[in-house]
Amino acid sequence: MVYLISVTIIFSATTEAETALSVYNSFPNQFPYKPIWAVGENYRFEPAFVESSKLIKDIGDMMHIQVIIEGSMNSSNPYFNSSWRRNFVGGFVLDMGVHFIAGLRMLVGSEITSVSSISRHVDMALPPPDNICSLFQLENGCAGVFVFAVNSRSPKLLWRVDGTKGTIEVERGVDSGKHGYQVLFSGENGQCQKKFYPFCGVNEELKMFVQDMLAASKDGDHEAEPRSSYVEGARDVAVLEAMLESSAKQGAPVQVKRFP
Template sequence: MSSVLAAVKEKPASSNVSEALKALSVYASIKGSNAIGPMWAVAENYRFEPGLIEAARLVKEEIGEMMNVQVIAEAPMNSANPYFSTAWRQAFYGGFTMDMGVHYIAALRMVAGCDINKLAALSRHIDKTLPPPDNISVLFELKNGCNGVLIISMSASSRKMIWRVVGSEGTVQVERGIQDGYHGYLVTFYPSGKSERSSFYPFSGVQEELTVFAKDIANISFKGMQASEADVRSSPEEGARDVAVIEAILKSSFDNGAWVQVDCIP
């Protein structure tokens, strides 16, 4: 029997790309040739949500050629929100846009099944109780050549989260909502020329990611699995890729919408 040193960190993986790369380098040097650990996992529950996983499957298998992607995230962040008063979230470069934005990017990357290549963003700062910026509009290009738009509003009075992927043979939409008293995601597939199909998936991402984390530890400790074989959805590299997109958004918005290449995380 072997033992493994394991740690799970709340997202985001870091406050910027430079910090992420340094941390990944240190992590690699600590692991060295030690196959059983340590294991570093980043808590990103969106990658474990059944609704988003099903949407990713539909996009991959059912929609044909991807034509465009649309994401809307209206997330009221005010004094009534329990996360509003946490100082470390306020202190991030980009504030809540970085802290919460990595969730939207994690879902976008997973549902689209593709990373973002480059982007251009414009921003505004409306609610002065929030760190800037609190409203962002983004035009992005995926690495598969498909274009998309992303709208984030931290100072909206309403709440709405939608990921929509339009393809040549159908469209997949994921929308956060409530059904039968449960919060979750309504996944709707609009096939070309056929009736739409919808299914509701209650939130369970947090439970799923913790279950997978515990299973990985058990497999490393008792079944000889290597730490490098742990579930990639919790890997610090995946978390860092989300951070890289948000940092590119912030850079572009502070440069009046200039196109910015998203940093590549190996």
């Protein structure tokens, strides 16, 4: 018999994530097979990020990165009054931010090693903090900025990587009535390629989970899709937690906790 678990969850701290991972790793001693634990992070399955991650090698050496997130979390948003999002340290910055960090990590293909951040609480209708500015460094040496306002008058979601041979940009938008992401790629020849990808990350992640279940029912040693792994979700949380910790230390650099 094969046991399978699908979980969409956000932990408030990496210590809780480590505890959960320890429990999960103990399962082979309790069940015939190790359960599949799939974390529902749709950004890792959005075609815009999947395809952009393939193009990143064509921009040469990364020079700098910009992530600009201007959200629209106000009283008209169905998630605005959800109590659980207000009852842990980090509030909407952590709850929403993990998705944007997932998109960043998916795009650049390099782990974030350290951060230096300043956060503030401006909109009293939101739990603190409601905006954060962070300087981060990747393990490949490239630096970037992550700017996130939970509620803005002019919503915008943008990821941009500038390299020695070109630039790649992913921005949320609408095309022909469909919501999704516009991908712009500029190469050495100076020409700009544009392509719009409608949202379908949730559908894609669920399809992959079903495929994993079917495969695991035939093979107890089946390895699940890496993009759905619990560890990937924990790494997203670790980056946001490091940013919040840095802010609590008045912007002092903080190393991002590494997960295996």
